[in-house]
Amino acid sequence: MSAPNMPKVAGIDSTVPAPAHTGPPLDDLPSAPGALIRDRLAGWVSDLTTLHELTERLAGTSSLDSALKELLRAGAALVGARRGLVVLEPADGLGPGTTLGLGLTRADLGHLETVPRRASSYGRLLDGPAARTEPVAVPDLFRDTEVDPRQREVAVRLGYGASYAVPLVAATGAGAVCGRLGAVVWLYDEPAEPVERQRHLVGLYTRYASAHLARLLELERARTRAATIAEELLPSRLPRIPGIQLAARHRTGPYGGGDWYDALPLPEGAVSLSVGSVSGSGPGAVAAMGRLRASTRAYAVMEGEDPVAVLSDLELLLRLTEPARTATALFAYAEPAQGKILLAGAGHAPPLIVGDRRTEFVETSLSAPLGMLACWEAPSVEVWPAPGETVLLYTDGLLRRTGDPMDRAYARLHGAAASVPPSARNDPGAVADHVLRTVLPGGPDTGNAGGAGSPGSAEDVVLLAARFD
CATH class of the missing domain: 3.60.40.10 (PPM-type phosphatase domain)
Known part of the structure; x- marks a missing residue:
């Protein structure tokens, strides 16, 4: 059987027959182990560099408000979301407590607060002795049959289709304040879920952020006590x-x-x-x-x-x-x-x-x-x-x-x-x-x-x- 005619291309002689024994296309060749290792190392270096930059920015904050805003911004970049909210609610009940939003107006936060707390992502992380310590992912709010109807209504009003929530827990030794500090929730415009790599990165970041927030929380309490004493004097x-x-x-x-x-x-x-x-x-x-x-x-x-x-x-x-x-x-x-x-x-x-x-x-x-x-x-x-x-x-x-x-x-x-x-x-x-x-x-x-x-x-x-x- 004769070889097929090659198309006429300038500078190539189409009359030259194709070789009798041809190898598989380059795309079908298995990658060399060294290339895979280099790719993985490059990915790890990129992730570590990103984490270093984000934690440096967080470490530069000196108030709870600025730290919480930086946490929302950096976490949104890591999980690929555009909006979010953080709820600061220390488990010891000594405060201070606050709720901040990213890309959400005060009215938007008010709508989110109308969702029954037991049904909200942050409520499931914060409430009760059986509060979860693992992230809460809702990849599709409109297909999930367990989603509260009110939560679905609010999602339609605000235009988001998925959420990913992470607890903020300060380990013993991170500061004078330890235990559960609050929770942070990121909102996706459409059904979505962070991949395993994103989960890992945001987990490392929030662990560092929790320790930093614990130190700032203790400092804020000390400031409040000092101000109260001074005012009383x-x-x-x-x-x-x-x-x-x-x-x-x-x-x-x-x-x-x-x-x-x-x-x-x-x-x-x-x-x-x-x-x-x-x-x-x-x-x-x-x-x-x-x-x-x-x-x-x-x-x-x-x-x-x-x-x-x-x-x-x-x-x-x-x-x-x-x-x-x-x-x-x-x-x-x-x-x-x-x-x-x-x-x-x-x-x-x-x-x-x-x-x-x-x-x-x-x-x-x-x-x-x-x-x-x-x-x-x-x-x-x-x-x-x-x-x-x-x-x-x-x-x-x-x-x-x-x-x-x-x-x-x-x-x-x-x-x-x-x-x-x-x-x-x-x-x-x-x-x-x-x-x-x-x-x-x-x-x-x-x-x-x-x-x-x-x-x-x-x-x-x-x-x-x-x-x-």
């Missing part, structure tokens, strides 16, 4: 005194600082005003702050009309009882009826007077913080605020949270006070709020516009405003 309300209106704003830093403020009515219609800051952070600084504030009140009752004597006594107490600490403080003895303030400061930022005709810092003498010299003493200063003017006392945390050098921070504070709208100047609380919003555009809880990672964002902020009628 500060005045729950400011006194009402004829001739003067008072307002205070206090924001505790993430590690719990030692900033305080106080206002105490004194005989003959006078009032003492004080702000201060203890060095350090954490429970020790908060406790030291409470002791110094209480002592300042006692000294104010005994000799408040002499601010230098009050701060001298406070310096002696600090040196004897807290030798390893320093503190800055400003104490003012105000007589609203006379429109007079007598004040002294120890290493503290100068007060700021805000009025219709002037916005200026009070010139106080330079002095060292309390606890740095063998004997502290500095002259007092008299201030005569006009009716309608507001005196702002603040701690340097307000300046440090800007992240600017101190000269620029002072300039920013001065500009913020000068820009207070005339309609707000009759209310010291409105004045304080305007100054905070202007000096810290990102909010007093996050530092400057750069967010929580900005310089100085861990500082306490205290602002005490006194408006003279």
Whole structure:
């Protein structure tokens, strides 16, 4: 039998017969073992690189909210989904609890919460002593006969056809918080299910994420405890005194600082005003702050009309009882009826007077913080605020949270006070709020516009405003 004619192609002689013995096509040849090993190694290296990048991004988060958002985003990329939600619900019941969504509006999350919890993927992972510890996959919500009708209705409304849920469990030793932390669910637009490789990768990732969340959860609880203690040590309300209106704003830093403020009515219609800051952070600084504030009140009752004597006594107490600490403080003895303030400061930022005709810092003498010299003493200063003017006392945390050098921070504070709208100047609380919003555009809880990672964002902020009628 003659060989078939070859098609005529430029540069090829079709008259040359085909070889009598031909091998199988290259595509049919079995792959060499070395090539398979190389392919598998390349796949493993790619997976490890991806996991390393994602865990590095997660490790860079410093708050529960940012970590949960990163978990949702990274997990969605690993399992090939577009949307999802995470439910933080620690099993010990100590909180905090929250629900965040990826690609879901608040209304969408509300619709998902209407699904009976026992029927939801995260409910099956979180509820009851028999809660599952393995992932829950629903590859096709519309063909699965065990799916709750309400869940199917919500899936139609939101436009998703499958889900994959993974528990968040912190192993013992991952942090002070261990056990079940919550669950994360990813939603597919159409019926789908992650393949074995995707399951393995997201399992490794969520295991690391759970340990990271456990550490952040314990830190958040510690911050909350420190903030609660600090708030309890500060005045729950400011006194009402004829001739003067008072307002205070206090924001505790993430590690719990030692900033305080106080206002105490004194005989003959006078009032003492004080702000201060203890060095350090954490429970020790908060406790030291409470002791110094209480002592300042006692000294104010005994000799408040002499601010230098009050701060001298406070310096002696600090040196004897807290030798390893320093503190800055400003104490003012105000007589609203006379429109007079007598004040002294120890290493503290100068007060700021805000009025219709002037916005200026009070010139106080330079002095060292309390606890740095063998004997502290500095002259007092008299201030005569006009009716309608507001005196702002603040701690340097307000300046440090800007992240600017101190000269620029002072300039920013001065500009913020000068820009207070005339309609707000009759209310010291409105004045304080305007100054905070202007000096810290990102909010007093996050530092400057750069967010929580900005310089100085861990500082306490205290602002005490006194408006003279």
